[in-house]
Every structure is written in C-alpha cells, then in structure tokens.
Amino acid sequence: MPPPRIPIATYRLQFNGGFTFADATAIVPYLHDLGITHCYASSLLTAMPGSTHGYDIIDPTALNPEIGTEAEFRRFVDALHERDMGVVLDVVPNHMGIGKALNRWWRDVLENGPSSRYAEAFDIDWHPIKRELDDKVLLPILADQYGAVLEDQEIAVVYEDGQFLLRYGEHELPVAPKSWIRILSHRLDTLVGTEEDAAQADVMELQSILTAIRNLPGREERDPERIAERYREKEIIKKRLAALMEGSGKIRDLVLENVRRFNGERGRSESFDLLDALLNEQAYRLASWKVASEEINYRRFFDINDLAAVRMENPDVFRESHQLVFQLIREGAVNGLRIDHVDGLYDPGRYLGQLQAWAERELERAGEERPLFLVVEKILGRDEALPETWPVHGTTGYDFIHVVNNLFVQSANERAFTELYHRVIGREESYADLVYASKRLIMRVSMSSEINVLGHQLNVISERDRRSRDFTLNSLTHAIREIIACFPVYRTYATDGPEPVADRDRAYIHMAVARAKRRNPALSGQVFDFIRAILLKQSDARTPRDREEQIRFVMKFQQTTSPVTAKGIEDTVFYRYNRLVSLNEVGGEPEQFGLSVDEFHKRMRERQARWPHALSASTTHDTKRSEDVRARLAVLSEMPQEWKAHVARWRRLNRKHRGDAEGERQPDRNDEYLFYQTLVGAWPLHAMGEEAYRTFCERIQRYMEKAIHEAKVHTSWVNPSHGYDAAMREFVRAVLDRSASQAFFDDFLPFQERIAHYGLFTGLSQLLLKVTAPGIPDFYQGTELWDLSLVDPDNRRPVEYGVRTALAGELAPLLSDAAPGRSEEVRALAQHPRDGRLKWYVAAAGLHYRRRRAALFQQGEYLPLESGGSRKQHVCAFARVLDDQAVVTVVPRLLATLTADVKNPPVGAGLWEDSWVAVPPWPTLGSYRHVLTGDILTVESVSGRRVLPLARVFQDCPLALLERIS
CATH class of the missing domain: 2.60.40.1180 (Golgi alpha-mannosidase II)
Known part of the structure; x- marks a missing residue:
C-alpha cells in the first residue's frame, strides 16, 4: 500500500557520512512506532566530501556516495513502504557547492569561461564593473594578497594525465588548453634540430600539438558548432600529449623542467612572471577572500563564496538538475518535496509551477493523477501571507513556530522586560533601528558587490532618459541601499511578464520607499520616486531594450533583498537584540512580545482555511534554539522582577571575570546578558559528571563564540578580534568553573531549577499543539525527547x-x-x-x-x-x-x-x-x-x-x- 498522499506526520533526518541510508533503515520501525508517516530527508544528492548538511551539492544527478549506495537507498525506501511510509525530500534549487572546484559544472566554467556548456547554469556577470574581469570569474579563495601568495610558492602548476592543473592548498583548478602553449613552447627551440631522428619526430609531434592548440576555438566563441569543436579537439589533444609524455623522455624532461621554472623560486620576484602570465590567461582571476564582498561577480547563497547561485529559470538547468529527483518521484521512492530558500530564485512562482507540472507528468506516467506534496522554506514577515497563487501546500513551518512560541510569553510584561533590557545594556535601542542599521552593515561589508551591480544597472537605465540622466551613480546606489534597508519583507514577486505588480507587493514597495525617504531627508525624493516607478513596473520604457533592462533590474533587486534581510536579521540582529532571546527565532518578530489566546485562535483558523497541509515545525536544522530551550526562556517573561534581581546579582558576582581593553568592557553588557539567558535555557536536566560537564562548557563556549561573531559588534568571522574572542572564552570558562564560582551557582542553580520545571510542561503544551493544530506536525531528529540544543552545529549532534x-x-x-x-x-x-x-x-x-x-x-x-x-x-x-x-x-x-x-x-x-x-x-x-x-x-x-x-x-x-x- 503506498504512503498517504499528504503526510500525517514528518520526521526530519539529517543525512551525512555519520548518518547513512543504512542508519536510517535501522530506525524505520522505531519511527513507525512513534507515529511518523514520512521521513523528511535533507538533500540526498552528491555534496562536497565531508558535508554535514548536504546543501553544498556538487552533482545533482547522483545520490551522495557518502550516505550510501543506490541499493542501500532502495532498502531504506522498501523498509518505509513496508509500513506505508514515505519520503519528503529536501530540494536545493538556488545554489550549488563549488568548493575546491569539485563541481564538474563549475570546473567546466573555470576552464572554458563564457563559452562553457554550463556558463548559463550559474548566475555570473561576465561583463562586470571591474573591466579586468571581462569574461572571467573572480575566485576569492586566497588567504592573502595574490602577489604574496604567488611569490610564496603556494600556487603551483602541475602536469597530470595529458593536462595541466593549478594547485592551491586543497583547491585544484583547470588550466585552459589554449594557455598550455606557454608551457609547451617554452625553451622548445633548444630541442629543434639538435637530436637524432626519433627525438626529432617527438619534437615534431609536440609542434603539431601546439598547432592544434592554437587552432582551438577560443572561449569568446558563442557559435554552438565551434564550441562543440573545441570540446572535441581538446580531448584529442589531451590524449596526444599524454601519449607523447609517456613515450618521449626528452619531451617529458623538457615539459617538467618548464613546469618547475614556471613555479618560480622563492626570493626571486621576477621568476614568477611566467606563472603570473599563465594565470592571467585563465577564465578566472585568483584573489584574496577579503575582496569577495566588493568585487565578486557571481551570485552566491547569501555571502558564502563556496555556494554559487544557479539560474534555475534556464530550462536546461531546471531539467538537468531535477532529473534524478523526478526519477525518484516517478518510481515512488519520493512522495513529496521541500524547496529550500525559495526566495533566492529568479521567479519563485514560475519555478514552483514548472516543478508541479513536471511532477504531475511524472506521476501520470506512474499511473497517478494528483499534485505533488510541495512545501517551501519561506520566511514570512509580520502580517505577510504566503502567495496563494503558488501551487504548494504551505511553508516548512517557521510561521507556526512564531505563533506557538508567543502563546507562552506573558505580553503584559513587555514594558518591564524592555526597561530591564535597556538598563542592563546601558542604552535604549529600537529594534526597528537595529534592523535598519544591520541591513546597511550587511550591504556595506558582505554584499557591497551585489549593491554596486544594482547601482550600475540603474545608472544605465537612468542615462537613457533625459528626465533621469542627472541622477548620479552615487545617489542611485545610496537610494537602492536605503530602500532595501527599509524593506518590510524578504522580497516581492514581480515577474518579467506583462502582469502588473500584485497589490501586496505594491504596498511593500510603497512602504519601503516612504520609510527610506523619511530616513534620508537630505537626499532628493525624486531619486526614490524614480526607483519606485521601476520596481512597480510603471516607469516609461521607450524601447523594448529599455523595458528589458528595467525588468532585469527589478528581478535582480528582488533576488538581493532576501539575502540582505536574512543576513541582516537572522544572522546579525538576532544576536544583537537580546531582550528575550526565545523570540529571536527564524521567522519570528522579536518586537512582538507574546500573543493572546484569541489571536492564537485567529491565526490557527486562518491556517486551517488557507494552508491546512503546511508543516507545523517546532525545531528545525536552522532554528536558533530548540523548542525546549525556547519553552524555558518563555517562562522568564512571567517573572520580570525576579529575573531582574538575579541578573543584577550574577553580574555583580561575575564582575571579576570580565576583562577590560582600552576602556572596552569584555564581554560587553549585551553579550553577558545573552550568556545568562543561554545558561538558563540550555542547562542540562540531570546532574553532570566531570566529562559531561566539560562537554557542556565547551558547547556554551562554542555557542558564545558564534554569537559574538554573528553579532558583528566587537568581532566577526571576517575581521576577528582575537582579544575580545579570548576574553569571552575566558569569561565563560571562569563563570562555569564549579570550584571557583560557588556564590554564583548557589544563586543560579535553584532559580534555573524552577525555570526548568515550568519549561518542561510548557514544552509539553507546545508539543500537543503541534500534533493537533492545523498543519502537519514535523519533528526534528531526536526532539521527541527533551532536547536542549542551540544553533547549528550544536543541533547536528548524533541522536x-x-x-x-x-x-x-x-x-x-x-x-x-x-x-x-x-x-x-x-x-x-x-x-x-x-x-x-x-x-x-x-x-x-x-x-x-x-x-x-x-x-x-x-x-x-x-x-x-x-x-x-x-x-x-x-x-x-x-x-x-x-x-x-x-x-x-x-x-x-x-x-x-x-x-x-x-x-x-x-x-x-x-x-x-x-x-x-x-x-x-x-x-x-x-x-x-x-x-x-x-x-x-x-x-x-x-x-x-x-x-x-x-x-x-x-x-x-x-x-x-x-x-x-x-
């Protein structure tokens, strides 16, 4: 009997080398006994070796060998089907992993540039602002400046199996065959006419190979036949060169000596000129990782350089990247899909429509007539609704987490908690201002390249009309930055077709522009009005080319607001605004302090009416804290005065553990306040022996390290402050030293015990609401028992x-x-x-x-x-x-x-x-x-x-x- 068309309950499994198909098969009977009907699987496609999450896919056409073989996967599916269970598969359409150039699509692009078969697969700007990058991809993989790395002999050319490669650390990069001429012809004249006939024949073969290389169509070619010729002929050249190197000692010695010379001699700067010239002929430009935020010319997943965005709007990319997924659907091995980061797509609605249409055809071929169960990872803003035109069953459940979480927060104490927070950190801080500032920070330090591209696109548009040509590039770029900083949702969904912008999106655009104007009274409002008209698809377009450029700007703008918002809020503000951190959850609104029972019922009735089959999550692989940690912290909202007294006492008792550098308190008041909430939320339920306690202390240290780096106030991943980092580690160590902090523990432990007690029963209430409220209850692996995990990687520990x-x-x-x-x-x-x-x-x-x-x-x-x-x-x-x-x-x-x-x-x-x-x-x-x-x-x-x-x-x-x- 097949599994139910709509899951009754899902259970999220994180597959990786430590949890394989065989491991999953072994627990299928247990999951059935628990009451689960569908395993909600992380991506099963081939990812970067050692990946713990699977989102860095390098081959979408094959199962990940680290998870298991196809036969093992089939045994897993068979075990599920024996119990009328199924699989909901996580699909990652927005990006692919490109680290170490192990992705064959990406490797092909690096070798062949814009004429690569996969050049259209990735969202690459082949003619960026920086002219030196024309027809090149910037690769920000170097640990230092390019010249320093080169002359330190960290970059080396090598010969292997008929081809040349570049090695840098763990990275192995292709060398374009056209540029082999530099290596193969270097010092060749020393062999011409100086050897016996056999050797001369080898020299002539090398000269013939060089002629064949010179005749290869260049990477500027766009004609499909010429491109096919280059692919075909370069493989023949590789075979000829491999045979020659194998059969001729003279040629092999020449080439390998040339390779040695190209790699230079440390201390002799001029000796690296050969390698530098070779590198300049590639379809990529090596650069320090620090330049990525300003000069990178391929769209990324957020600001992660090793995750390159793909152009899923391209039919060929859609077809090839989904071929295995559709096969699994047709065979009944997969019964539903979860779409990761849907807001990163060019046109989410169109993509979902294509996906549903393809899936329905596959299901029809299998004799079934029904829509595919489809949910999307979509973060909804306050009062934002999921577009009802999307052919999906709902979201993955962050909106549900937000509603249920707030039901257990005492809203009557909001003012008391706000005043306490301001007193603790020593300043008043508006959440809205913090969001605005953090989004601007992200656009300045992590995604300035994306904003600059938008600015230049807009500048080209403005120059085409005498009414807008006086807008300067700087004013246009600044206005774009301000509108995005004021955007009230992750993105809008205008299309590149003739359809007008939807009413809901029109409202968001008007709101963002109005807020940006208010925050920038010194900037001409005409600039904002000009941008608004384009975003609303209401700007005059005198020619089809004008219209095309305006639409291209709108679509790129929409793809940019989402990562800026995610990085600015989820990965910055949620580590800065610590009033009550149980509210700082993905999909949440920390400004909202609690929810009445009546409002809860209203939200649930709307959910039943609109999205009865959306997932009802409580913990996910991306939540900042587990459901049970949040349940504890919600209890604090009921006792502001008592909490205030304890925090004051703890700060006084632990004053001696804080450091001071150049007048800066380390850790600062805000980070210390986050630490105390974290301790209350994550403290284990049972007494800990020495080993368990050491592990717990290390977990807290790692969490606080991540928190202060994500906050980007005193330190960050890009620009770490080793002094502040060390001060935080030492503060956590000293406070948690049970032999030296007796006064602190005498006060902390009894209070934490009370919070934990109430938190247990609050957690049970959350659980039953999830199981019985509208939606499909979703369990993150292991959370059917008490789980006091923090943000990843803490929540990825083995179950x-x-x-x-x-x-x-x-x-x-x-x-x-x-x-x-x-x-x-x-x-x-x-x-x-x-x-x-x-x-x-x-x-x-x-x-x-x-x-x-x-x-x-x-x-x-x-x-x-x-x-x-x-x-x-x-x-x-x-x-x-x-x-x-x-x-x-x-x-x-x-x-x-x-x-x-x-x-x-x-x-x-x-x-x-x-x-x-x-x-x-x-x-x-x-x-x-x-x-x-x-x-x-x-x-x-x-x-x-x-x-x-x-x-x-x-x-x-x-x-x-x-x-x-x-």
Missing part, C-alpha cells in the same frame, strides 16, 4: 536512537487501544518528567491518534473553545470537528504565575479550582475519552454551557486530548 527505541518498547503497552484506563501510569510519568518518557508518550499517543483519524485533522474545522473560572487565562483549548467526530485539545500556559509548586506537575482540583473549558455544542451533553489516560469525562452544564471542569481534565495528566465518544 541516540538506541535509547529511544528502548523507550518505545517500554511505553508501547500504553499506546494500545485495548489498554485499560492508564491514568496511574501517566500520573507516574508526569511526576518524573525529566526522564523524557512523558514527552515521548504524548508525542506517540497524539501521533497514533492522528494517524487513526487522519481526515479529522486534515479536513476538520478548527473551533476555538471558551474557558472560564479563576484560572481561565492559563489555558488554551480548541476542537477539531468533522461530521460527528470531535477531538478537544486543552493545554496549560503561563505556569510560573499559575503555581509556585515546582515539585509536582500542574494537575489536580486544588490547582484548577472552579475553572472549566467548553466543548463543541452537541444536542446531548455526551462524554469524552481522555486519549492520554483512557479516562472517561462526562460533560456538565454550567450556565447553559456544555463544559468540562479543568480539575477533571487535568486530574492526572498536565495536558489533554479528549475524544468525543457520545
């Missing part, structure tokens, strides 16, 4: 599936429908929540029920439920209703202000007093079965309402899933 499998066996009897009432067993689990059994049980019981009632959750109405009584603000409840079926979810929230008891779970009549939750209206009162405990609850009538007392709902279990049975 102990042996522990989980044993736990599944232990708890399996509780999942049986035939099992009698199990309230005592569940109460026992709730009394000892730290061991993770309760979290696993809630996940498994909820998923098993969801699998049995798939239609109810996929199609059922979302019905908010009223609550009442003295504790009503501490509960969130809703029902899923379909025909005569109904299931009610009830979870507690804001536990720190609900109870001071940190020894017991939040259960029982003494806690919930007179509070109640209403149930869906039916003609009779009826009754409900508690899915987790098996207890039967009878509906009561209170003031005309059909209700269940929370004292009964939460009698034994701190959360409830209630199935209507009569």
